[in-house]
Amino acid sequence: DQQVKQNSPSLSVQEGRISILNCDYTNSMFDYFLWYKKYPAEGPTFLISISSIKDKNEDGRFTVFLNKSAKHLSLHIVPSQPGDSAVYFCAASEGGAGGTSYGKLTFGQGTILTVHP
Amino acid sequence: NAGVTQTPKFRVLKTGQSMTLLCAQDMNHEYMYWYRQDPGMGLRLIHYSVGEGTTAKGEVPDGYNVSRLKKQNFLLGLESAAPSQTSVYFCASSYSTGGVRTGELFFGEGSRLTVL
Numbered sequence: 586d587q588q589v590k591q592n593s594p595s596l597s598v599q600e601g602r603i604s605i606l607n608c609d610y611t612n613s614m615f616d617y618f619l620w621y622k623k624y625p626a627e628g629p630t631f632l633i634s635i636s637s638i639k640d641k642n643e644d645g646r647f648t649v650f651l652n653k654s655a656k657h658l659s660l661h662i663v664p665s666q667p668g669d670s671a672v673y674f675c676a677a678s679e680g681g682a683g684g685t686s687y688g689k690l691t692f693g694q695g696t697i698l699t700v701h702p
Numbered sequence: 703n704a705g706v707t708q709t710p711k712f713r714v715l716k717t718g719q720s721m722t723l724l725c726a727q728d729m730n731h732e733y734m735y736w737y738r739q740d741p742g743m744g745l746r747l748i749h750y751s752v753g754e755g756t757t758a759k760g761e762v763p764d765g766y767n768v769s770r771l772k773k774q775n776f777l778l779g780l781e782s783a784a785p786s787q788t789s790v791y792f793c794a795s796s797y798s799t800g801g802v803r804t805g806e807l808f809f810g811e812g813s814r815l816t817v818l
Binding site for chain 2: 692
């Protein structure tokens with residue numbers, strides 16, 4: 586049973602517009618959430634994270650929103666750029682800072698984002 | 703600074719053959735992980751290690767063994783490869799949890815394994 590789900594396999598947007606990538610989770614013990622970006626033939630790279638004690642975290646063009654009651658998070662990219670075209674993975678862990686999760690992450694299936702010039 | 707390095711990058715095996723994937727990190731990280739990525743499945747944790755000489759099972763450990771004899775190296779072994787183990791394997795490392803750095807994994811470039 587997939588505990589982290591990204592139900593949209595792909596997303597296509599125009600350069601300069603907003604990209605919204607969604608992620609749902611079922612495990613109520615998850616308390617730390619991350620987004621990773623992956624280019625072809627490369628490993629995933631960390632993008633942004635959010636703790637369950639927050640509902641929003643912003644870093645430049647990237648903002649992650651967390652709705653704990655709905656067990657839903659989203660990544661907003663504004664404005665989108667062609668270089669943002671990649672696979673985006675949502676991930677979650679239990680235990681957070683100082684916890685016992687040992688950094689183990691549960692990943693979603695990924696969403697392929699294509700930003701057209 | 704190389705970060706996380708995986709060897710080999712590509713390998714083709716026949717069913718029943720054995721092989722070892724090597725992961726090396728130069729960031730002095732305590733924790734190391736092996737994930738596999740399959741289409742439509744995301745990344746799934748195979749085994750992980752919280753320090754030199756320790757290993758633990760992840761979500762999909764069957765058919766794999768690991769060893770962490772040195773802090774900087776984490777080896778993933780397939781004793782008798784099966785077609786179901788055809789996948790892209792990613793090694794990752796991280797600082798121990800606690801403090802500012804939490805949950806951020808640093809990944810290698812991946813190793814594509816095909817079992818015929």
